[in-house]
C-alpha cells in the first residue's frame with residue numbers, strides 16, 4: 504500500500520449527487536477528490552430517465568451546468584389518475600405560477616453535463632475505475648482504502664462524503680429497508696398522439712405507471728411484481744404494447760412502438776444516522792426511494808447543494824462535528840417529507856381495497872378542486888418546501 508495523501512474532502516461515488524456536490528464545493532477552494540468505481544468510458548451510461556423539478560433546474564443553473572443539460576423536455580402539466588375508480592387531478596405550470604412543473608432528461612445527460620462542469624472546475628480531482636473499499640476515522644481525518652487497477656492504495660481526508668448509491672451505508676449505520684415487491688420497467692414508448700408536454704402518473708393495483716414526455720416520445724416507468732417485469736422485458740414488442748395499453752388506457756393515444764427496455768428492483772432504504780465520524784451519506788446512499796413522483800435525485804441534488812452551503816458558511820474543519828450537525832439538521836425536514844410522500848403513495852395506491860379506492864378518489868378530486876392545496880402540493884414536489 505502506498506503512503507497516504509491528504510485531501511480536505513473525498514467524495515466516494517461520481518454519480519449525479521457526487522458530481523453535483525463536487526461542483527458545489529468548487530468555490531470553497533478546498534481540495535476535493537472524487538473516486539468513481541466505473542471506468543471513464545462507462546461512467547455516464549444509465550438507462551434511467553429522470554423528471555427533474557424546477558428546484559433542481561435552479562441548482563444545476565447555480566452549479567453552471569444547466570446549459571449543458573440538453574436535450575430536456577419541459578413538463579407543463581401532470582395528469583394523475585388511478586385505474587378503475589373515480590377521481591383524477593391535473594396539475595399545471597400556469598396554476599403553479601412557473602413556466603414548467605419539471606424537466607425530463609436522461610440520467611446520462613445529467614451525468615455528462617456534470618462531467619463537463621467538473622472538467623472546467625479547479626481544485627477538483629477525479630479518479631475513475633477506483634472503488635473505495637474501507638473507511639477508518641480518527642480524531643483528525645478518515646483513511647479511505649481503495650482499489651485501483653488491482654492495487655490497494657489509501658488516502659486521508661478531513662471529510663468523506665459517501666454518494667455511492669447505497670452500496671456501503673450499512674457499514675456505517677443501520678439502514679431500514681422496506682421491500683415493495685415491485686420492479687420498475689423502464690422503456691421508451693411511442694404513441695399515436697403528440698404528448699403536448701403532459702406527463703401522466705397512473706396508479707394501478709400492481710404499482711404506479713408514469714409516462715414522461717421526452718423529445719418526440721414518452722419515457723415509461725412502470726412498477727409491477729418482479730417476475731412480471733422480467734417477463735415483460737423479454738416479451739415481443741406487440742405483446743408488451745398490448746399489456747401497456749390495457750394498464751394505461753387510451754389517454755395518450757395508441758402505443759405504437761417500444762425500445763430500450765430495462766428493469767430496476769425497488770425498495771425503500773433509509774440510513775438511520777446522517778453518517779459517522781467525519782463521514783456523511785448523501786443522495787441514494789442516505790435514502791433510496793421508490794421512483795413514484797420522481798423524487799430521488801431531486802432530493803439528492805438538494806442534499807448536495809445544502810452540504811455545499813454548509814461547508815461555505817462554516818469556516819474551519821469541513822469534517823468537524825459542528826458542520827456535520829448543521830448539515831444533518833438542515834436536511835431533516837425535506838428528507839422526511841420525500842420519504843413519507845413516496846412511501847405513502849406506493850402503499851396507499853398499490854392495492855385494490857374498496858375503502859382505499861374511495862379515499863383515493865376523494866383525495867384526487869379534493870386536490871383537483873382546491874387551488875391553494877394544489878399549489879402547495881406542486882411547490883412541495885418542485886422545491887421540497889413552500890417557495
Ligand SMILES: Cc1cc2nc3c(=O)[nH]c(=O)nc-3n(C[C@H](O)[C@H](O)[C@H](O)COP(=O)(O)OP(=O)(O)OC[C@H]3O[C@@H](n4cnc5c(N)ncnc54)[C@H](O)[C@@H]3O)c2cc1C
Pocket residue numbers: 515516517518519520521538539540541551552553554555610633634635636666667668669670687689724767785786787788794796797798799800801802803
Ligand atoms: C426507474 C427509476 C426511475 C427514477 N426516476 C427518477 C426521477 O424521475 N426523478 C428523480 O429525481 N429521481 C429518479 N430516480 C432516482 C435517481 O435515479 C437516483 O436518486 C439518483 O440516480 C441517485 O444518484 P446518486 O448519485 O446518489 O447515486 P447513483 O446514481 O447510484 O450513483 C452512485 C455512483 O457511485 C459509484 N460507486 C458505487 N460504489 C462505489 C465505490 N465503492 N467507490 C467508488 N464509486 C462507487 C457508482 O458507480 C455510481 O456512479 C429514479 C430511479 C429509478 C430506479
